[in-house]
Amino acid sequence: MSLSRQLHTYLSSIYSTVPDVDVGRVAAQLLDSMCLSESATRQGDYNNLWSERDIALITYGDTIVSGKEAPLLVLSRFLDKWIGDAITWLHILPFFPWTSDDGFAVMDYSSVNQALGTWEDIELLAARYKLMADLVLNHCSSRSIWFENFRAGRSPGSSYFFVVDDSFDTSNVVRPRTSRLLQTVITPDGDKDVWCTFSADQVDFNFRNPEVLVEFCRVIRLYLDRGVRIFRLDAVAFVWKRSGTSCINLPEAHELVAVLRLLIEHAAPDAVVITETNVPNIENLAYFGQGNEAHAIYNFALPPLLVHTLISGDSSRLSRWLMSMPPAFHGTTYFNFLASHDGIGLRPIEGILSDQEKDRMIDTLQSFGALLSWKRDADGVESVYEINVSLIDALSGTEHSGVDGFGLERFLLAHLIMLGLEGVPAIYIHSFLGTPNDLNRVDNTGHNRAINRHQWSLDELEAALGGEQSSHRQVLEALKTMIETRSKQSAFHPNATQYTLHLQREVFSFWRQSMDRRQSIFCLHNVSNIPQQIDSNRLNLVGTDHWYDLLSGDVISDESSVIELGPYESVWLSNR
Numbered sequence: 001m002s003l004s005r006q007l008h009t010y011l012s013s014i015y016s017t018v019p020d021v022d023v024g025r026v027a028a029q030l031l032d033s034m035c036l037s038e039s040a041t042r043q044g045d046y047n048n049l050w051s052e053r054d055i056a057l058i059t060y061g062d063t064i065v066s067g068k069e070a071p072l073l074v075l076s077r078f079l080d081k082w083i084g085d086a087i088t089w090l091h092i093l094p095f096f097p098w099t100s101d102d103g104f105a106v107m108d109y110s111s112v113n114q115a116l117g118t119w120e121d122i123e124l125l126a127a128r129y130k131l132m133a134d135l136v137l138n139h140c141s142s143r144s145i146w147f148e149n150f151r152a153g154r155s156p157g158s159s160y161f162f163v164v165d166d167s168f169d170t171s172n173v174v175r176p177r178t179s180r181l182l183q184t185v186i187t188p189d190g191d192k193d194v195w196c197t198f199s200a201d202q203v204d205f206n207f208r209n210p211e212v213l214v215e216f217c218r219v220i221r222l223y224l225d226r227g228v229r230i231f232r233l234d235a236v237a238f239v240w241k242r243s244g245t246s247c248i249n250l251p252e253a254h255e256l257v258a259v260l261r262l263l264i265e266h267a268a269p270d271a272v273v274i275t276e277t278n279v280p281n282i283e284n285l286a287y288f289g290q291g292n293e294a295h296a297i298y299n300f301a302l303p304p305l306l307v308h309t310l311i312s313g314d315s316s317r318l319s320r321w322l323m324s325m326p327p328a329f330h331g332t333t334y335f336n337f338l339a340s341h342d343g344i345g346l347r348p349i350e351g352i353l354s355d356q357e358k359d360r361m362i363d364t365l366q367s368f369g370a371l372l373s374w375k376r377d378a379d380g381v382e383s384v385y386e387i388n389v390s391l392i393d394a395l396s397g398t399e400h401s402g403v404d405g406f407g408l409e410r411f412l413l414a415h416l417i418m419l420g421l422e423g424v425p426a427i428y429i430h431s432f433l434g435t436p437n438d439l440n441r442v443d444n445t446g447h448n449r450a451i452n453r454h455q456w457s458l459d460e461l462e463a464a465l466g467g468e469q470s471s472h473r474q475v476l477e478a479l480k481t482m483i484e485t486r487s488k489q490s491a492f493h494p495n496a497t498q499y500t501l502h503l504q505r506e507v508f509s510f511w512r513q514s515m516d517r518r519q520s521i522f523c524l525h526n527v528s529n530i531p532q533q534i535d536s537n538r539l540n541l542v543g544t545d546h547w548y549d550l551l552s553g554d555v556i557s558d559e560s561s562v563i564e565l566g567p568y569e570s571v572w573l574s575n576r
Helices: 003-014 022-031 071-086 119-128 145-152 210-225 251-267 281-288 302-312 316-324 356-368 407-420 439-445 448-453 458-466 473-488
Strands: 056-059 089-091 130-136 139-141 184-187 190-195 203-204 228-234 272-277 296-298 333-337 369-374 381-388 424-428 497-504 507-513 518-525 532-535 547-549 562-565 570-574
Touching: 003 022, 003 251, 022 210, 022 251, 022 439, 056 071, 056 547, 071 089, 071 119, 071 458, 071 473, 089 119, 089 228, 089 424, 130 210, 130 272, 139 145, 145 184, 190 203, 210 251, 251 272, 251 281, 251 562, 281 296, 302 333, 302 356, 316 497, 316 507, 356 369, 356 381, 369 448, 381 448, 407 424, 407 473, 407 507, 407 518, 407 570, 439 448, 458 473, 473 547, 497 518, 497 532, 507 532, 518 562, 562 570
Parallel strands: 056 089, 056 424, 089 130, 130 228, 228 272, 272 296, 296 333, 333 424
Antiparallel strands: 139 203, 184 190, 369 381, 497 507, 507 518, 518 570, 532 562, 547 570
């Protein structure tokens, strides 16, 4: 089927309830904005655009600064010197001019924030890594030229934003904030109530107007031309609104993802689309579609479940969840992460952890310095939406005994577990650096999420990394060693077979097998502070193979031997 016909099918579904939309004309505009012909065809079948070598790094463009030098150039030099080939994907969080939310209230999608650098600096990084950028689809800054035009009643922008009147039923709206949903704006046509899912400074677009979709396709084409190859669709679950509904995860949102995926993969066959949907697990999985929506989805349930496992010493909830996760289709995968610029979201574990378990985790992390962010439901009831804390502080103790001497071991074990799981691993730069809570930044900004958004001066950071015994250096070197080991194992391909093992609650374990079935790895992790013993007979090790631990190099010579795991210790048993 031609690209034009596929577009027509999707667009007919999206705009079926929107009057006066010429779907054929919209399809032609989209193709023109992406510089594609109507007869364009996608190259080959759906392919896995990743391997066991791929590791993503998540960072702001100015996490590391040095005098008056452009932060993007500082980042480039730092990565060359300290990270090297440990990563292959680089996610630079919004690098555009912005007014709030540390970049997610975009003023201008077409330029690079001058405080960070230039498009040439972005292209330099894109030449070194597979570059990931945010496509902030749902909203833009209230000070953007588009919204200024909306206020003035001129184009482009006069019809770009979602306006509601008293007939629109918002009683069932679900959103992760406690701020007012509607903000009144004075325009030449009178006062209008604009929709603001996240804040008064982040005004939602009206995707019922196809001009908005066309405009974003022009933005995508620009990003592709500048070297971006991974598109993170920020807050995409909220892009479509319908009266009387939750206004999240509506069918039209899925169809829009499919349209963007279709256009992007025709324009750049090596490009990847990732959906950022911090919603309950089953709703998140739906963004794979039928293999036609996201190439990858953020695995949002993993961070809270793994933190819960390590502070409780009990892997049963994590194991049960892992068993419920379907293998990703060929050409799709999970995007696994433990920490990011945001907090540890709690919506993804609804129905997985009990309220008591969730409350106990919240209380424990608060005792380690964590802060809380809140949401308000349709009935006006407020509840915790996410826990704001640096990962190394979140894992500094347990819910039973508080802060103890095993914090570093728990922190490294968390990453070892993530590196072994099905999917592409992503590591936040502050996890690479072992950065603790930054309460001063919270005080200075007034935002709880700033606790995990520390800004390092290059001199200070290199001094911290210079000492062989410094905790920051230990973390960095340990993670790089783990990554180096992982990258050599075909059984750790993001789409390799995975089975959850059930040994004992204190040992989180799973089995990976390479797609050619030649390599098997049994991943055993003691998630408690008590030594554990595992009878190797329970693993069904093939007697004709030679088994050894990839982490220590120790050989398992006796099939009936007992495997000893110290507190927070692991083995990766491989047959090759």
